[in-house]
Amino acid sequence: MRVLAIGAHPDDVEILCSGTLALCAERGDEIFIAIATNGNVGTGDPAITREQIGAIRHEEAKKSVANIGATLIWMDFDDEWLFNNAETRTRFIDAIREARPDVMIIHDLNDYHPDHRTAGAIARDCRIPASVPLVKTKFPETPIPTVFAMDTVLGNSFEPEIYVNITSVIETKKKMLLTHDSQAAWLKHVFGAEITDNMLIQGKFRGAQAGCEYAEGFKLMHDWPHTGDSRLLP
Ligand SMILES: [Zn+2]
Numbered sequence: 001m002r003v004l005a006i007g008a009h010p011d012d013v014e015i016l017c018s019g020t021l022a023l024c025a026e027r028g029d030e031i032f033i034a035i036a037t038n039g040n041v042g043t044g045d046p047a048i049t050r051e052q053i054g055a056i057r058h059e060e061a062k063k064s065v066a067n068i069g070a071t072l073i074w075m076d077f078d079d080e081w082l083f084n085n086a087e088t089r090t091r092f093i094d095a096i097r098e099a100r101p102d103v104m105i106i107h108d109l110n111d112y113h114p115d116h117r118t119a120g121a122i123a124r125d126c127r128i129p130a131s132v133p134l135v136k137t138k139f140p141e142t143p144i145p146t147v148f149a150m151d152t153v154l155g156n157s158f159e160p161e162i163y164v165n166i167t168s169v170i171e172t173k174k175k176m177l178l179t180h181d182s183q184a185a186w187l188k189h190v191f192g193a194e195i196t197d198n199m200l201i202q203g204k205f206r207g208a209q210a211g212c213e214y215a216e217g218f219k220l221m222h223d224w225p226h227t228g229d230s231r232l233l234p
Contacts (some may be wrong), residue, residue, distance in 0.1 A: 001232070004032040004101035004145070006092070006123045008115035009079060010039045010061040014177040015199045016150040017105050018068070019166025019216050022173065023234035024103075025068040032099035033065050034073035036088070036119045041079045043182060044189050054079075056182050064179040067172055073098060082115040084122050089129070090137055092122045096130040097139035103232050108149040108219065110157040120149065124221060146228035147221040154202055160217025162230040163210035170203065170214045 003024045007013035013021070013033050025031050040054035048056075058074060065072045073095045077088060096104065104127065107120030124147065129135045131144045152158040166173060174196055178184075184195045191198075203214040210217075220229060 001029045001102045002032070002100055003029050003103045003105070004034060004096065004099035005105040005150070006034045006036065006095065006107070006119060008036050008082060008107060008113065008119035009042070010035050010057040010064075011177060011180040011183055012107070012116065014064060014173065014180065015153065017216055017218075018176050019169050019173045019203070019214065020105070020164045020218070020233060021070065022068050022169040023164065023166065025070070026169070027234055031065075031068055031070035032073055032095075032101065033061075033070045034075060034092075034095040034099070035061055036075045036092075036122075037077045037079040037082055037115055038074070039079050043186055053182065057180070060180045060182060064176045067176050067179070071099075080115060082118045084118055084125065088122050089126055092126040093130045093135065094137045094139050096123075096126055096145070097137065097142045100142045101145040103228070104145040104147045105150050105218070106147060106221075108152050108158055111152040112156060113153070116153075123147075124223070127223065144225065144227055146232055147223065148218045148233065149221060151202065151206065151217040154198055155205065155217070158217065158219070160206065160209070161220060162218045162233060163206060163215045164218065164233055165207075165210060165212040165214070166203065166216050167207065167213040173199070173203075
């Protein structure tokens with residue numbers, strides 16, 4: 001199977017669904033991780049420019065996805081300024097067409113950050129047009145994938161329908177997130193927490209709900225036309 005996860009920022013996919021992606025990789029799936037924005041405001045260090053932090057985060061993303069042998073699709077839009085328009089939709093359609101996914105994992109439309117909600121909305125809106133031949137972009141059309149929403153950050157306003165037991169790959173998930181080294185000090189400054197703290201709390205909480213040590217939560221997007229279901233996840 002082919003699996004595409006689309007995150008708004010470098011590190012979102014690591015926090016919210018990389019355990020599931022690691023399990024998909026273990027079962028032999030081909031994994032693609034697309035990142036909409038380049039994270040170019042993700043620092044509080046006045047000596048670092050937007051271009052520099054964007055480049056640093058691109059390198060961190062490359063290293064992170066290599067842990068599970070995934071292909072990185074770097075869309076390079078500005079952090080904090082993601083909008084649903086013709087340019088972003090065209091780029092998202094190409095990301096979907098490049099990955100040709102059976103399963104697509106996107107942000108939930110209730111997440112806290114506008115870039116997350118917008119990335120989720122664009123991805124959802126591009127599910128059908130990516131399959132339409134006369135919608136011309138760089139890559140040819142691809143079949144309509146089954147779409148799952150990943151959990152929101154710390155699970156706010158999100159009731160999972162599906163849990164994936166990620167206990168066996170929690171160290172891989174941790175390793176992937178820790179690759180985003182530039183964010184460790186920044187997140188501590190903004191949220192007062194270590195970079196892995198909230199991810200581990202959320203994993204434990206979803207695990208307690210699911211009856212295992214660590215889990216990730218998902219919802220099936222019930223959009224027409226209905227394609228697959230929860231059996232597509234590991
Ligand atoms: Zn984010």
